[in-house]
Amino acid sequence: MARFFDAEQISKTYPGVKANDQIKLSIDAGEIHALLGENGSGKSTLVKIIYGLLPPDEGKMLLNGQRYRPQSPRQARAEGVAMVFQHFSLFEALTVAENIELGMDDPPSRNKLEATIDQIGQRYRLPILPRRIVGDLSVGERQRVEIIRCLMQNPKLLIMDEPTSVLTPQEADQLFETLNELSHEGTSILYISHKLEEIRNLCTRATILRLGKVVNVCNPKSKSAQELAELMVGTNFATASKGSTVKGSEPLLCAENLSCGAVTEFGVSLSDVNFEVKKGEILGIAGVAGNGQEELAAVIAGEAKATGSLRFKGSDLLHKRITERRELGLLTAPEERLGHSAASEMSLTENAFLTADQRMALSSSGVIDWKKTKDFTRSVISQFDVRATGADSPARALSGGNLQKFVIGREIAQKPEALVVNQPTWGVDAAAAAIIRQALIDLASKGAAVLVISQDLDELLEISSSIAVLNLGQLSAAKNTDEITRNEIGLLMGGVHGPTVGSETTVVAA
């Protein structure tokens, strides 16, 4: 295969950190090339440079043998480089065709455009109806819109940023078919992910970054996932191991017909959710993001109102305030680290006070004992190996993984009787994720009831004792982890989406 893209000696420095240090990256024509690395390893910076969002401090790039220096994404697109972002930039109130039209410099007539969308959709197995409103689409369908939008420009190099993090296993498989199809036609793909298994399946070459430097270029198929992870992290680390769970008989936290309205405009409302978590049990809640995860976490925490019943240690929770629930021993860690579970401008000590005031008795009649709070903060920092300059450093100065260790550690250190975590390892590096998972397992083995909401199916299979699936605000019955297959979970995750995809395919084909 011919060399298509070359980057040499790319460097980029931010204040205090060298994000890219003499990076070399080469991609052949039609190759699916993996870019691997932890959060903060410089993946995003490199990709932004290639896509014209950032100018590099040093280095040069060649595209098809020609000097390539995009000043803007528009120029990058003109030269045949397209990118699908992890976070979509679609207008929910507009239709698929309107959204695609908005991104074009020179859009054709609406009819012609819709025909092209259908055509690309058929050719690359990306079925989508051009007239559907984006707000009504599933996440997988929205991603298809983004991909079609890129393919409209006939890109020679397609950059995909963590594309499967929001997909069900079936949707991911479908995406891989599309990508393989593209690669056969000669389109090069730069595939960014931290999911090692899928990279081993999809890619033939991987460039691994650590701390802004290329540490290895290899064929991922020839290495095990553990080896790849160790190259990424630079050290050996243990994967979480399930402890012996002391299962109680009585359910500690149980919900009956729990319903609530959507928290955001295009959110999902929960309808008649039932579950119970026993002492020592980890109940995993799988599902594609945006199917009511945020709502469920908010209802249990006490941030959103709900109907039905939610009982903890036998007492009714729904009429209790969030602080009262904490006093009872029910703690929560929401998905968003910055701005929800922690305030970015505040110090770690202040952030520790944010949830630990009640259970750790950090204040008396309103007067805060900052010394005690600081001691507690330090114990969280050391117990969970949080890398920070100290208890006074602001939350925003921590990397995603370290802040997440702090936020989860803050709850675990309060010795909760029940803990609810939403996306505990979202955007967290592999080493930190392993620590967090092990901490959750240890907490359960000490007799706490743990509820983990996660999009990462591997994670749930690894740590939970039983799994239920949340889809369109409805929760499936929980099944023992040993008795449920990945495929079964995938189908439940697809839920109502499954048939829709099928029927659409027929419509498009007809």
Place this chain on the structure above:
Amino acid sequence: MLQLEPRLENSRVWIIATPVIAVLCTIIAGGAMFALLGINPVQATQTIFWAPLFDPELSAYARPQILVKAAPLILIAIGLSIGFRANIWNIGAEGQYVMGAIAAGAVGLAFYPLDAWYIFPLMFVAGLVGGAAWGFIPAMLKTRFGANEILVSLMLVYVAEHFLASVSLGFLRNPDGSGFPGSRNFQQYESAANPELIAGTGIHLGVIFAIFVVALAYALIRFHRFGYQVNLTGKSLRAARFSGVNPTKLTIACLCLSGALAGLAGMFELTGPAGQLTIDFNVGYGFTAIIVAFLGRLHPIGITAAGLLMALTYIGGELGQFMLNLPSAAIQAFQGMLLFFLLSLEFLTTYRIRFKLKRDA
């Protein structure tokens, strides 16, 4: 090429250095303006900054005036700053100031001419309640109906001003005042008076109370859960809710608190320096206090310094007008320059400037 870079942590050196640099810049730019007007710039700046404090003849009058003017500014600004920290924007302190004064005045006059120790304390309570009640109106409208507190509190200023005009011409008018508008003079009603405590210093009960409130606000923000919740709400409303803050209660508390302190400022002003409820009782302290609050970076110590500085430029400006015949527009421009430099240089605490050569990509 010049580049701005955000600092990882705010620079402590610059937090202290920026006000000094701002004053120097103001002296240079203002001096140039005075020179263009044909006035000796050295003499002009000296009259504004130096004379009120240290001139052997003028300071006897000016120095007490600085405290008299700074006390209500600081008192109101402290209250506002607590709301501002939580992103609750009370712009109507002027109205709360007026209503506090009217409530206190009404209570005081109700007892006239009785001589009793409890009258002044009752007026204190009335001033507090009057201001808080006027702050409670936007609070309730915001929490119940989602009305914007900026607009509501501002519009209530004009309501309060008309009410002031009405009472000083109507039911609080001095019956022995031979028909002149305005209430009785509280300075002459001993049980309701707030006199200068130490002659020649300008110190009255309101000044002492302002110092007490500065200390209290500092402790509240630093060590109390309420202060923490206020800060947290300002930094992230969602995190605050997660922490257990009730935003409705916090909004009401902040607006009532700032209203109460503005009302008390009005009460001290009425019973002390002003003496009388008249149509033009309010002179804009409630609005100037907004500037003072931001100038002091919403910090009690900063607010104290900013309040004193604002008072100094007002008094100095007045001196400049009658000593050097400076046009009042020039004084206002000079004060504007000071604010401009203070606020524009503030970015140095959060950003650093770097000189960089552009390299080929």
